[in-house]
Structure formats: C-alpha cells, structure tokens
Amino acid sequence: MxxxxxxxxxxxxxxxxxxxxxxxxxxxxxxxxxVLGDVNPGAEIIATGHVVIMGALRGVVHAxxxxxxxxxxxxxxxxPTQIRIASCITRPPxxxxxxxxxxxxxxxxxGDEVVIEKYVVSK
Numbered sequence: 001m002x003x004x005x006x007x008x009x010x011x012x013x014x015x016x017x018x019x020x021x022x023x024x025x026x027x028x029x030x031x032x033x034x035v036l037g038d039v040n041p042g043a044e045i046i047a048t049g050h051v052v053i054m055g056a057l058r059g060v061v062h063a064x065x066x067x068x069x070x071x072x073x074x075x076x077x078x079x080p081t082q083i084r085i086a087s088c089i090t091r092p093p094x095x096x097x098x099x100x101x102x103x104x105x106x107x108x109x110x111g112d113e114v115v116i117e118k119y120v121v122s123k
Contacts (some may be wrong), residue, residue, distance in 0.1 A: 004024070004027075010115070014031055014032040015027070015029040015031065015032070019036075020039070021035065021044075026045075030048050031044055032051070034051075034052045034053075037054070037102065038060050039059040042059060044060040045061045046098065047064075048064065048065050048066045051063045052122070055075070056079060057077065061082075061099070062084035063083075063084070063107075064085050067086050068086060070084045071086065072105040072106050074106040074119060075101045076103070076104050078104075088113065089114075103118060105117065105119055106119050
C-alpha cells in the first residue's frame with residue numbers, strides 16, 4: 001500500500017520525502033525516512049528507524065527515537081546541527097568542517113557514543 005501526501009510518499013515502514021525540508025519544518029515518522037533533498041538548519045526529522053538523506057544534512061535528526069540503538073543516520077553531506085540516535089545526542093565540533101567532510105557519511109552508535117564514519121559500500 002502506498003499513500004501520498006504532497007511530496008511525501010508513505011510506504012508501510014518508510015517515508016519517502018521528495019523535497020528539501022526547510023527551517024521550521026518537522027517530520028515525525030514511525031519507521032525509516034528517506035529524503036531526496038536537503039535538511040536545512042532549523043528543520044527536524046524524528047524517526048523510529050533509520051534516516052537517509054540524499055543531500056545535505058544541516059538540521060536536526062533523531063533516528064531510533066523509540067530506543068533503537070541499531071538505527072543510523074546517513075547523508076551525502078553530514079553537517080548537522082544535532083544528531084540523536086536512541087537516547088544518545090551529539091553535535092558537530094565548533095569551527096570549519098574537515099576537508100573530507102563533504103563525502104557520504106554515516107552516524108551510528110558504538111557503545112553509548114555516536115560515531116561518524118565514511119560511508120562504505122559492503123561487497
């Protein structure tokens with residue numbers, strides 16, 4: 001079953017957002033969220049599952065919002081205001097991003113700490 005609302009397509013466990021989320025916009029979804037666009041500063045995504053952004057993440061994302069410690073946040077450009085996974089919260093360091101920060105990255109929990117790694121395709 002597929003249900004559409006404006007530029008959001010809802011599939012049983014995934015919301016496909018076909019636009020950029022702008023400041024002041026908030027998306028809360030029980031499942032995974034895939035954004036075909038950017039998440040601008042001031043925008044927020046809350047998902048009980050994974051969050052994948054096919055663009056730049058510059059806003060706030062909370063993956064695994066109901067305690068799923070296996071949830072991840074993946075983006076082509078990962079420059080968030082804040083990332084939360086389950087009950088763990090992190091924000092970027094002050095200053096300019098590292099020169100290699102403009103490549104696909106994934107944020108996940110290792111222990112009780114959010115770590116950010118380059119996205120690597122599994123073979």
